[in-house]
Amino acid sequence: MITDALHGKIETIKAELLTDTAATTTLNFLVVIDDDAQRQWVLDRVTLIDDKHPARTIVLNTLSTGDDATVNADRIEIAAGGMTPEDVRSLVQGLMIPEIPSVLWWTGDEIVDQPLFEPLIDIVDALVIDSSGSRTDDRTIRDLSDFSARRPTVALRDLAWMRLRPWQDMIAHFFDDPNLMEELFAIRKLEIVSGSDAEALYLGGWLASRLGWVACAHDEFCDRDGAPIPFTHRREGAGRRVRSVSVETGRSRYFAALTPSDEGVVSVGVTGDRARPDRLVPLQSIDNASLIERAILEPPADEVFETALHMVGKILT
Amino acid sequence: MPDGTATLTRPAEGRVNPLRAGVDVNRISDPCNIVFFGASGDLTKRMLLPAMYNLRLGDTLPNNYGIVGFSRTEWSDDEFRAEMKKSIDEFSRSGPAKDPMWSDFAQRLSYVSGDFDDVKCFQNLKEHLQNNDKTLGTGGNVLFYLSTPPSLFSPIIDLISRSGLGPEDNHVGWTRIIVEKPFGTDLDSARALQAEVEKVFEEKQVYRIDHYLGKEPVQDIMALRFANVIFEPLWNRRYIDHVQITAAETVGVELRGGYYDHAGALRDMIQNHVTNLLALVAMEPPVNPRADAVRDEKYKVLTALRPIESNRVMLDTARGQYDAGSIQGQPVPGYRTEPDVDPHSNTETFAAVKFQIDNWRWADVPFYLRSGKRLARKTSEIAIRFKQIPHRLFGELGDSIDNNVLVMKIQPEEGVSLRFSAKVPGPKMHIRSVSMDFNYGTGFGVVSAPAYERLIGDAMRGDATLFTRWDAVETAWQAVMPILERWETTTDESFPNYAAGSQGPPSAERLMAADGREWRKI
Secondary structure, eight states: OOOOOHHHHHHHHHHHHSSSSOOOEEEEEEEEEOOOHHHHHHHHHHHHHHHSSSSEEEEEEETTOOOOOOEEEEEEEEEEETTTTHHHHHHHHHSTTTTOOOEEOOSSSOOTTTHHHHHHHHTTTTTEEEEESTHHHHHHHHHHHHHHHHHHTEEEEEEHHHHHHHHHHHHHHTOOOOOGGGGGGGGOOOOOOOEEEEHHHHHHHHHHHHHTOOEEEETTEEEOOEEEEEEEEEOOOSTTTTTEEEESSSEEEEEEEEOOOOOOOEEEEOOOOOEEEEEEOOOOOOOHHHHHHHHHHSSSHHHHHHHHHHHHHHHHH | OOOEEEEEEOOHHHHHOOTTOOOOOOOOSSSEEEEEETTTTTIIIIIHHHHHHHHHHHHOOOOSSEEEEEEEEOOHHHHHHHHHHHHHHHHHHTTTTEEEEEEEEHTEEEEEOOOOTTTTHHHHHHHHHHHHHHHHHOTTOOOEESSSSSSGHHHHHHHHHHHHHHHGGGGGSOEEEEEEEOOOSSSHHHHHHHHHHHHHHHHGGEOOOOOOGGHHHHHHHHHHHHHSSSSSSGGTTTTTTEEEEEHHHHHHHOHHHHHTTTTHIIIIIIIIIIIIHHHHHHOOOSSSSSSHHHHHHHHHHHHHHHOOOOOGHHHHHHOOOOOSSSETTEEEOOOSSTTTOOOOOOOSSSEEEEEEEEEETTTOOEEEEESSSSSSSEEEEEEEEEEOOSSSSOTTTTTOOOOOOEEEEEESSEEEEEEEEEEEESSOOOOOEEEEEOOOOOOOSSOOOOOOHHHHHHHTTTOOTSSBBBHHHHHHHHHHHHHHHHHHHHHHHHOOOOOOOOOOOHHHHHHHTTOOOOOOOO
């Protein structure tokens, strides 16, 4: 319930925003925080994004109760813990600027059974989430797969997927040579080592969806001819990081692995019939604020992600 | 609805790598050698090698590449590598070079020592490149980069040809050349240099660099104009009163006094950077974003610049030279006491020019260009000042109603600002100007690549969009030649005529005042 005191504060904030000097606003940026330990980390990144992409930013702290609503450097923070989800939605809607993109950054890793999730999803164009780094990566991704099927009009951006771009490029680069492309259709084994599950699942789902594989058993794909492709993924090292990828065909092994001397560099090579000398690829370090920025800026439809996510959903079910 | 299976093209059906869908490729595909003439010089150390290293760190360089330094200094490969490491440590935006990437990069660096007028040295270079083709797989492709003093451009091009390094002798790959600015010191010298270039290279093989065009905000001008519908209908003589283009610096000539004293602001900035900005603002929409379509439109608008008759030079231009003064509270010397500058120098450190464009879009809309050193603030911007409202409906209370102004900010701020009139809240109809600002923030995230990285990468890809074509260079020289000739044959007795840290010389203010206008504050 919205108390009279809070209502008064919100109206004051609205009036202040209206009398402010003319400024550019590029999006409505809704941020939900459900973990006090994460609060400052999240707010720091919100500030960075606000500085670069002027936004109507509304931060909802679901653990905080009371009649508190404040404006801090053009950011509206609301203690939403004591309100009903519908009250929160109506409050937020009243503060949003119409006809510009609206993005929800859901900073928790669970979306099912979260009372605020669906009401907020109803009023945004895009959802940004990070399925990686928790103990429940696989469950989060499965929920996201369901969500994607259920709410196709809301653009879904998973930071765990977006972090994989350099690895996808390295794997794709093996087969850019037209003479090696046939090898793509002779893959017999896939091994991924990563600090959390989401990365491995997404890379596996991506390869499978691009190459027409199907999930035919637990941790096993089958290619278009029905040949089995065992998929091994192992947790090792820091979360949210891939450590190595190995793709084996009948004739060669294609691998990419962090170098021991500098974990910002990947050693990439091929052994076997198609052997090539190792090559060093610098791993672009992309901070979370930049990833969120990309999530905001990318076009709404990402067919490659959606098909990969759907494939991961199949593996997990 | 995605079903988990992407549309798949097997190799036999079309040779498309299915893993490439949605995965951006910024990597340069062609293997190649890049040869830096003048490799021991300041530009290579400060800008070019750090740019190459950052292209490598960005995984932009092709798998097979070689970087060859060529200059007179007697260095071995290892000495060249050591010198370049020092430069990267000091000047690279990514910080000091470190292993394993540095060792990997250093393996691709090599050096040829030789005179720029000795054909044997160029033949050595040819053998060196052929060896790189074998050992590094550089595929016979070569990009030459002229980063020497301009006086060496012609001799180097001549020896490239005579030693069999020119494109006509390359039967396996491509040969291109990047030519640093200035392209000539006047119209005649530019034409003479072009004549030498044409003997060896076709226009499509020549990349005349103007690093200003590689800056992100300069490219944003095209986006603002042609990715919005609201500006283009107003972008003409009917609604625009005039345009001001400013490139102001707070720095003096620093260590370039010897060069600058023979160049001056008109040659150093107006003829190239600032005129290029004018072309981007004033050109017609290109039919596509490809290099020649954009350059065709830029050329067309430059050909429409009305020549400034000799007897109008004093009326349509202003020049200045800075005296001692203060920049940000620090005293700075006058131009004539800078190192390597003639103490009686007549060289301008400030230039302002009023151009008219004789075409349907811009008839009677003056373009005021100015550039100078040691001015009050470092700023580059393009200001479009719109006409006054046709009828004054409000303002009986004495409010002034300012013209709308659209400002494209290039540096140090990057963004767009629009000034318009609004009612002051309250019962009375008070009008005031408000400014709506949009800044392209650069505070975090992937920092846009400095201009040299962008431009070298583009040349390696064969994309000439951000390079200047000869016809535009020639036309820009034609536009400024009457001014140069007048200024070089008359001494300005008022020099030095503006204090360091000021807005520029009084003559610039008079230039605007004569038209009933004034400059925007720097």
